[in-house]
Amino acid sequence: QTGSPRNFPFRCLQISSFANTTWTRTDGLAWLWELQTHAWRNGSDSIHFLKPWSRGNFSPQQWEDLQHILGVYRSSFTRDIQEFAIMLSKVYPFELQLSAGCEAYPGNASESFLHVAFQGTHVVSFQGTYWEPAPDAPLWLNRAIEELNKDQGTREMVQSLLSDTCPQLASGLLEAGKSELEQQVKPKAWLSQGPSPGSDRLQLECHVSGFYPKPVWVMWMRGEQDQPETQRGDVLPNADDTWYLRVTLDVAAGEAAGLSCRVKHSSLGGQDIVLHWDGSRSS
Numbered sequence: 036q037t038g039s040p041r042n043f044p045f046r047c048l049q050i051s052s053f054a055n056t057t058w059t060r061t062d063g064l065a066w067l068w069e070l071q072t073h074a075w076r077n078g079s080d081s082i083h084f085l086k087p088w089s090r091g092n093f094s095p096q097q098w099e100d101l102q103h104i105l106g107v108y109r110s111s112f113t114r115d116i117q118e119f120a121i122m123l124s125k126v127y128p129f130e131l132q133l134s135a136g137c138e139a140y141p142g143n144a145s146e147s148f149l150h151v152a153f154q155g156t157h158v159v160s161f162q163g164t165y166w167e168p169a170p171d172a173p174l175w176l177n178r179a180i181e182e183l184n185k186d187q188g189t190r191e192m193v194q195s196l197l198s199d200t201c202p203q204l205a206s207g208l209l210e211a212g213k214s215e216l217e218q219q220v221k222p223k224a225w226l227s228q229g230p231s232p233g234s235d236r237l238q239l240e241c242h243v244s245g246f247y248p249k250p251v252w253v254m255w256m257r258g259e260q261d262q263p264e265t266q267r268g269d270v271l272p273n274a275d276d277t278w279y280l281r282v283t284l285d286v287a288a289g290e291a292a293g294l295s296c297r298v299k300h301s302s303l304g305g306q307d308i309v310l311h312w313d314g315s316r317s318s
């Protein structure tokens with residue numbers, strides 16, 4: 036670990052599903068780096084704190100005010116989108132996703148963003164003081180953006196949420212949650228045999244679980260030699276804010292002996308985990 040200052044982005048995500056002209060739902064979640072801090076469920080008036088430090092340095096009154104703003108916003112947003120859908124002849128069902136947040140940099144600098152995706156594709160961003168189409172956004176969006184930009188009150192609120200509220204919340208969360216964000220949790224690793232990929236072939240599985248933070252290096256080795264045929268799965272979340280990874284190697288049954296799985300992770304301080312394949316288990 037270097038002692039240099041690290042940046043931890045704070046991200047708020049909104050997922051809105053519009054099933055038909057009458058059924059919609061909107062959920063929100065907030066993340067500081069790899070940790071989910073808040074949940075804002077459809078139909079709930081309050082923002083749920085998922086960590087003991089989720090309040091950051093906001094006062095109860097500041098949370099009340101923010102919840103109120105978001106409550107008004109959620110119903111206005113739903114109504115706006117339903118009106119746009121009529122005006123622009125959009126076909127149901129469709130999904131809108133918002134990603135908004137900020138990241139504080141050394142000094143007092145911070146950078147904020149707000150992007151909107153329609154059916155999974157980025158279409159609109161808030162830039163400075165205006166809504167703007169994404170590069171290559173479909174032309175029909177221009178009418179919606181023109182309408183959105185007429186609402187100076189909303190533009191001022193979005194601007195102040197992005198440039199003041201967000202960095203204040205993020206820096207308070209960072210201070211309160213720093214020890215949990217910067218913790219190091221060691222992986223456990225174990226080997227197993229996967230489904231046979233063919234006659235006289237074995238699939239060796241190396242499971243690595245329970246580690247934090249996310250970056251990890253896992254390879255099948257023969258002695259000091261990396262096995263380039265190693266197949267790495269996706270790093271998947273466990274329910275307790277740690278991660279899981281499975282790494283496999285297909286080999287001829289006779290060549291499994293002498294193979295080992297090596298795990299490097301920041302929590303291990305250079306003491307890699309090395310597990311040797313036990314040739315006697317090969318069936």
Ligand code: EL7
Pocket residue numbers: 047048049063064065073074075082104107108109111112115116119120123125131133135151153159176179183186187188189192193196
């Ligand atoms: O003059 C926060 C934005 C966004 C807050 O048009 C507040 N258009 C938990 C995690 C939470 C995660 C949530 C992240 C969300 C971050 C904006 C301002 C507001 O509510 N404005 C609405 C009400 O405006 C009226 O009242 C205001 C005072 O309350 C002012 O006086 C204002 C007055 O007009 C206003 O109705 C807004 C609501 C929607 C704004 C918005 O988000 C983006 C929409 C993108 C459109 C995509 C285009 C499109 C259309 C159709 C189909 C596909 C795509 C911690």
